Amino acid sequence: MKRVALWLISEVGEGNEFTKEQMRAAFPGVSQIDRRMRDLRSFGWRIDTNREDPRLTSAQQRFVTRGQPVWEKGMASRPASAPAIGAVRRREVISGDSNMCRSCGITPGQLYAGTFEGAQLDIARREVRLPGGASDVQLITECNRCRVGAKDLTADLSAVIDRAGALSSDDRELLAGWMDADERPFSPVERVWAEYRALPADARAALREFLGLA
Structure with missing residues (x-):
């Protein structure tokens, strides 16, 4: 886990994407390297998959922010964390x-x-x-x-x-x-209002013009 943390910082960099294949290639012969990387989340490291960021593919992950410096002495003791959801x-x-x-x-x-x-x-x-x-x-x-x-x-x-x-x-x-x-059932006018609020500025102006409000 410590080695994965240092690899993310030195080779990937915060805000950048990487794949499991790249990580496995960086640690040949290390079993369960994916799990070691996931363990970092318990120490405040944010590593997104396509579950958190739909812009990522199923093969991609993004190193968002680093957490505790787990490579330092005494920092890799597992903190109390919420149990996994079965x-x-x-x-x-x-x-x-x-x-x-x-x-x-x-x-x-x-x-x-x-x-x-x-x-x-x-x-x-x-x-x-x-x-x-x-x-x-x-x-x-x-x-x-x-x-x-x-x-x-x-x-x-x-x-x-x-x-x-x-x-x-x-x-x-x-x-x-x-x-x-x-x-909550929405009336037709409430639905149009919600859709209007979600339109870009030019589109909102076009609707107002259509209704004679411009």
Whole structure:
């Protein structure tokens, strides 16, 4: 693991891509070199695959940032880390999240808008700020794209509870219906509004001109 860390720094460089074949060629005869590289993540090293960065192919990985200097004396002791998520637990989480990305709502294999890329779901760990100030790390289902943008996101449950408590009785009833269905139906005008917000500036101006608002 120490040798892999030094190889990443000296030969690959932060921000650059490499392949498993290049790494194996650099360490001929070393068994489980892939696992040694993955162990670095427990020491704060960020090494992305196409699960974290859809721009990478299945054969590519990217050395994003270095973590602890594991080659220094006393630095390679394994820190306390979250246990691996087993296959059974993974299925439970995805099923409990209605088999969809909780950030964008996409389902497995569904194509991202305007592309031929199908979504893949995975499990992310999300820090949740609880009432009273404590924090908890909980599991959530996200697609590859949303995981990239939400790595450092913290969910503030306390703030959400406060806002829910401030709703009127009618709004609470409406919210309860959405929660029971795990879906919010959007009206045609709301869908157009969401699509308008996602358009580039020139396209937004064209829509405003079409509606006589320019």
